[in-house]
Amino acid sequence: MIAAAGAAGLGGKVALIERHLMGGDCLNVGCVPSKGVISASRAVHHARNSAKFGVVDGSGLRFDFDTAMERMRRLRADISHHDSARRFRDELGIDVFIGQGSFSGADTVEVADKTLRFKKAAVCAGARAAAPPIPGLEEAGYLANETLFSLTELPPRMAVIGAGPIGCEMAQSFARFGSRVSLIELGPHILGREDGDAAEILHRAFIREGIELQLGVKIIGVETSGTDKILHLERDGKRIDVTVDAILVGVGRAPNLDGLGLEKAGIKFDRTGVAVNDNLQTSNPNVYAAGDICFPFKFTHTADALARILIANALFMGRQKASPLTIPWCTYTDPEIAHVGMYEVDAKGKGIEFTTLTVPLSDVDRAVLDGESEGFARVHLRKGNLLLVYGERYYSAVVHVSKKRAGELYTRPAQTTQEDR
Amino acid sequence: MTSPVMILPDAPENRELEENVHPPNWVNPEPAPCYNLVAIGGAQPV
């Protein structure tokens, strides 16, 4: 969409093909609904935990799942006009085709029985929830991000498979809504890619909030008995059974390669997605790709930045590269964990000598008064560089923040972080 | 005319969303002879 809007804004004749919902995952089944769910879960959590601020809950607090989900759906609908097919057609002059787009040759795409000839094409087909090969899972039925936000009833017991960002965000939200949540993870830690100290703070918060953590377990299979779904787990040879009403799967993303006809256009791909060079060009020199379909960092802001590079290179003979992008991200749990730059382990792997500065939030009066003293801000600084606090550069730095609003706090360091490539 | 989708649950706000992101009565245009750019995938608002 960015690619299409950008190109049309510059006077090109542009076609946009969407097979399902304009706005893609982010608007419909990703960032937007998940943040709507998270904001409801924070509201109920704060309401339940405000007695220490003198807020007395006399009448007994009740949470209404229906109202929270309706609010999320209403807000999603309210902002969807921005991504609407009509806006793209009427305001931006783009030919919008609804249907499955499929390459039929090196310079043609078929959609709904029509053939579109192109000078350049952009594959921005995204990704979807990967389905883990667990015996019995398919038969038992499970939720993924594509179906979770359609729920109208709160599952009393819920298993979340995968303790990555999406799994952690949703496990905490549904636990706060009142589901008995079991978070199941093959690895030994939650958020295995994050700074260990930050993940540990979240681990403790999850335990406090009553989330059952099943870490370092293998899922042997799933069985159904009536409406119960029974997950058979194994840790160190010992069998553990977890019985739930719903299973949410969040074990990573698989590229939407199906039906694209990539072979017919000579576009190389593998199971991780469409292969591109640093200029986002595929093996067909007239076809480029951007976003989750081709890039390991699957975020909306990254897809946006890549689409802008794509336009410059595909339409204006630019030579912009994806590799210099510094990509920040945040996991919107409570506390949030925000990150930009290299992790400690990556810097060590590259043989970079660095100094680590950590400021615990318990040393920050404002955080203490806000009741948010569990967390820290951390900067890894290449040895020999001057750190200008709130100056213009944290050269070769990693900034790692764990706090309720870390996602807001780290934007300034994110703007100024420079990474070694 | 494109085939409709139903975003669940069938609720007024989801029908409004549908109206925007997969309009039920959408008619695809006649293609231009050649496009400067054909983009597959309708995400990423600007």
Ligand SMILES: Cc1cc2nc3c(=O)[nH]c(=O)nc-3n(C[C@H](O)[C@H](O)[C@H](O)COP(=O)(O)OP(=O)(O)OC[C@H]3O[C@@H](n4cnc5c(N)ncnc54)[C@H](O)[C@@H]3O)c2cc1C
């Ligand atoms: C639960 C969840 C929460 C998330 N939260 C965040 C967040 O807080 N912040 C963040 O930055 N990112 C978040 N993300 C990630 C973000 O949603 C994605 O990185 C982003 O949507 C990728 O954009 P994209 O354009 O590459 O692909 P998508 O958004 O997946 O869009 C691709 C589009 O292409 C269409 N398509 C596929 N194949 C074809 C075809 N053959 N013909 C026609 N159309 C086709 C699809 O229907 C889809 O609409 C989240 C993701 C999930 C699942």
